[in-house]
Amino acid sequence: MKLDYLDQLESEAIHIMREVAGQFERPALLFSGGKDSITLVHLALKAFRPGKFPFPLVHIDTGHNFQEALDYRDNLAERIGEKLIVRYVEDTIREKKLKEPTGRNATRNGLQTFTLLDTIEEFEFDACIGGARRDEEKARAKERVFSVRDEFGSWDPKRQRPELWNLYNGRIHKGENVRVFPISNWTELDVWNYIRREKIELPSIYFAHDRELIIRDGKLMATAGGVIKPEADDQVVTRRVRFRTVGDISCTAASESVAESLDDVIDEIQATRISERGETRMDDQLSEAAMEDRKKGGYF
Numbered sequence: 109m110k111l112d113y114l115d116q117l118e119s120e121a122i123h124i125m126r127e128v129a130g131q132f133e134r135p136a137l138l139f140s141g142g143k144d145s146i147t148l149v150h151l152a153l154k155a156f157r158p159g160k161f162p163f164p165l166v167h168i169d170t171g172h173n174f175q176e177a178l179d180y181r182d183n184l185a186e187r188i189g190e191k192l193i194v195r196y197v198e199d200t201i202r203e204k205k206l207k208e209p210t211g212r213n214a215t216r217n218g219l220q221t222f223t224l225l226d227t228i229e230e231f232e233f234d235a236c237i238g239g240a241r242r243d244e245e246k247a248r249a250k251e252r253v254f255s256v257r258d259e260f261g262s263w264d265p266k267r268q269r270p271e272l273w274n275l276y277n278g279r280i281h282k283g284e285n286v287r288v289f290p291i292s293n294w295t296e297l298d299v300w301n302y303i304r305r306e307k308i309e310l311p312s313i314y315f316a317h318d319r320e321l322i323i324r325d326g327k328l329m330a331t332a333g334g335v336i337k338p339e340a341d342d343q344v345v346t347r348r349v350r351f352r353t354v355g356d357i358s359c360t361a362a363s364e365s366v367a368e369s370l371d372d373v374i375d376e377i378q379a380t381r382i383s384e385r386g387e388t389r390m391d392d393q394l395s396e397a398a399m400e401d402r403k404k405g406g407y408f
Contacts (some may be wrong), residue, residue, distance in 0.1 A: 144239030259283030
């Protein structure tokens, strides 16, 4: 039987999931309620049902997440009957006496690393499955499917292992862990086509809706939760928008859109020439190497 390209991507991802289950003792699946991690959960259901997942779902909550994503996260975990572990950046800030960023475009996004590394240590996770894709950003394009991190959670692009013939090496030394990316070879369009084919439900934030926003530095930033407060030179507007990626409110911009259905969203993505992170993620635009610097420090 000849498989189409979505079948091939699905098969590869399920194989990777099962490799994680076979090679590691204490894996976890990083789950935020965003479309990529939702796709991972769907793939895990295909890989392991009717059994239970061989890993919990783990969310590192900045306290500045979109409520639509949080509600979806909780509802999905309850519906499928899998364990959800949530750890809060706010607790880490307090316990470690971290200095929270301040200023015009301050974000807690970078502080997630501290909470993630503490969570890995707390539960002794030896592998964390994430929804990163190589098409998102140039630092992620360098990363292997099995990405080894040292005892400090740091990523060294020079220590990448070869992955020939879909062979993945999960051997690590004590204290190290591996970040695993089953959908590395997918594109944003692949994810949306798969969601449409599999009829996967998503948070409403991914589709066009009217929302109050602040125009800041040419980006449409949400006022949700009072995380971003208008300044003198900011313009507060109501626009019809959707979110291509759902990260921290403080660094995730909306896109003007009329796409109310999966077909509409796919048409929009096919017409664009800029990546989702390139268009909407303020934290990736701090410098040319912003993502790579965060990953070297232990970021997802």
